Amino acid sequence: MSISIRAIRGFRDIGPDEAYRHRFIEDQARDHFSLYGYREVRLPILEPTELFARGIGEGTDIVEKEMYTFQDRNGTSLTLRPEGTASAMRAYLEGGWSAQGGIAKIFYHGPMFRYERPQKGRYRQFYQIGLEAIGGAGPLVDAEVITLLSRFFNKMGVDDVRILVNSLGCPSCRPVYRQALVDFLEGVEEDLCSNCVRRITVNPLRVLDCKVPSCREAMDGAPGMLSFLCADCREHFSKVQEVLEAAGVVSTVDPGIVRGLDYYSRTAFEAVCDRLGAQSAVAAGGRYDFLAAEMGGDAPGIGFALGVERLAMLMDWESRPSPSLDFFVAAATPASRTPVLRLAERLRAASKAVGIDLEEKSLKAQMRQAGKTGAARVIILGDDEMRSGTLQIRDFTTGNQETVTEKEFFRSFCGEPSPTKGES
RNA sequence: GUGAGCAUAGCUCAAUUGGUUAGAGCGCUGGACUGUGGCUCCAGAGGUUGAGGGUUCAAGUCCCUCUGUUCACCCCA
Numbered sequence: 001m002s003i004s005i006r007a008i009r010g011f012r013d014i015g016p017d018e019a020y021r022h023r024f025i026e027d028q029a030r031d032h033f034s035l036y037g038y039r040e041v042r043l044p045i046l047e048p049t050e051l052f053a054r055g056i057g058e059g060t061d062i063v064e065k066e067m068y069t070f071q072d073r074n075g076t077s078l079t080l081r082p083e084g085t086a087s088a089m090r091a092y093l094e095g096g097w098s099a100q101g102g103i104a105k106i107f108y109h110g111p112m113f114r115y116e117r118p119q120k121g122r123y124r125q126f127y128q129i130g131l132e133a134i135g136g137a138g139p140l141v142d143a144e145v146i147t148l149l150s151r152f153f154n155k156m157g158v159d160d161v162r163i164l165v166n167s168l169g170c171p172s173c174r175p176v177y178r179q180a181l182v183d184f185l186e187g188v189e190e191d192l193c194s195n196c197v198r199r200i201t202v203n204p205l206r207v208l209d210c211k212v213p214s215c216r217e218a219m220d221g222a223p224g225m226l227s228f229l230c231a232d233c234r235e236h237f238s239k240v241q242e243v244l245e246a247a248g249v250v251s252t253v254d255p256g257i258v259r260g261l262d263y264y265s266r267t268a269f270e271a272v273c274d275r276l277g278a279q280s281a282v283a284a285g286g287r288y289d290f291l292a293a294e295m296g297g298d299a300p301g302i303g304f305a306l307g308v309e310r311l312a313m314l315m316d317w318e319s320r321p322s323p324s325l326d327f328f329v330a331a332a333t334p335a336s337r338t339p340v341l342r343l344a345e346r347l348r349a350a351s352k353a354v355g356i357d358l359e360e361k362s363l364k365a366q367m368r369q370a371g372k373t374g375a376a377r378v379i380i381l382g383d384d385e386m387r388s389g390t391l392q393i394r395d396f397t398t399g400n401q402e403t404v405t406e407k408e409f410f411r412s413f414c415g416e417p418s419p420t421k422g423e424s
Numbered sequence: 425g426u427g428a429g430c431a432u433a434g435c436u437c438a439a440u441u442g443g444u445u446a447g448a449g450c451g452c453u454g455g456a457c458u459g460u461g462g463c464u465c466c467a468g469a470g471g472u473u474g475a476g477g478g479u480u481c482a483a484g485u486c487c488c489u490c491u492g493u494u495c496a497c498c499c500c501a
Contacts (some may be wrong), residue, residue: 061500062499066500083501114499114500117499119494120494126501128501271501279499281501282501304501305501306501307500308501330459363459372461380460383459392459394460396461
């Protein structure tokens with residue numbers, strides 16, 4: 001088609017079927033997270049550019065080339081949020097949420113924006129459900145967050161998601177490891193792809209998860225972060241694993257888990273599924289004990305972000321059809337059009353979902369429409385019925401049709417709790 | 425930002441070595457059934473072949489440019 005105005009690249013319209021799926025996921029997440037004491041918050045979509053520049057890190061891809069940044073009418077630089085954690089921390093510090101004592105357990109959902117080339121499972125506006133536990137530094141918090149996430153996938157019926165965990169160390173041990181890694185990489189530089197050679201200076205940790213076979217081979221004897229962890233980090237990580245195991249959460253230690261955002265420390269984790277194509281992560285997160293300091297505060301925290309589109313791609317929706325109408329009221333004759341409206345309104349007042357024809361189509365066309373919209377029953381009203389005060393009730397699942405008086409009908413469907421079934 | 429593929433009806437796709445009126449399925453509308461869906465049969469509506477230029481007697485088909493889109497790299501949810 002040649003309509004002249006289209007949605008901009010990477011921005012999509014989410015139609016009724018997909019919106020229903022998003023809504024379903026969000027509702028389930030809300031229920032599930034609240035079982036662990038997390039409460040929903042709503043955060044701005046627009047923030048000062050500085051929040052992300054400092055929080056996420058100046059050298060990261062997100063800040064360098066993926067942000068939607070522009071000036072408002074005052075000339076201040078604003079950015080459409082590329083992720084939620086920085087905002088959550090800002091809100092925590094600004095709103096004094098720590099004053100309530102204990103760990104602030106919050107979650108949120110909504111659109112994020114990144115100026116990337118779209119591909120499967122990746123859009124410029126995409127939806128995340130984020131969860132953060134701010135104010136707790138101990139390994140039990142990490143374990144709870146990962147457990148909650150893992151259980152959520154189970155609950156959504158997605159069983160082939162793997163949980164990968166790693167420890168990134170802290171400011172006292174990570175630099176030591178980084179140096180050791182750089183030393184190693186410089187020794188095998190000729191065997192690395194050109195990309196990885198560049199990474200040695202830009203972000204050496206990234207070489208760890210390069211997919212080029214020759215790089216993997218070259219990385220065979222590379223030092224691992226885990227053997228460089230300081231005593232505190234080592235203990236923290238092993239405690240996390242211990243508790244996860246006790247909770248029955250299956251996870252795999254993967255030294256290749258390297259978060260792209262600067263603020264992560266210690267525990268990092270990822271939920272991946274190989275049915276997603278190249279964008280295999282459906283959720284990812286980690287601990288960010290030094291993020292608050294970038295904003296002039298001080299609070300440890302851990303959290304994750306879940307990609308709603310990606311989770312929706314993994315779920316089996318065949319067995320979860322969208323809800324359909326309870327009734328379709330068809331007008332058999334022109335004179336019954338108005339009575340049909342009245343009847344439909346009466347049913348809707350009793351919280352029944354009711355469809356009617358608004359295009360004055362033939363009865364046959366109305367029946368077809370009713371079948372297509374998936375109505376459970378059709379009520380037919382025409383001259384004969386009006387004369388006798390009855391209705392034709394046709395059950396579309398069985399094909400049976402019966403004549404009942406209007407009184408009877410309302411008694412059984414809108415009076416006492418219906419003995420047939422509670423549909424929706 | 426880089427690379428490759430694709431672009432034909434509302435949707436999914438056909439169309440011979442370039443060849444005359446661009447087809448089919450699904451969907452839509454109507455009919456067979458003067459007030460009854462799903463199955464079947466019949467009919468109808470629906471296209472500037474993404475846009476622009478070029479080669480040719482002739483272009484959906486070949487060439488160039490642009491735009492869009494998909495997948496991958498990169499990166500990430």
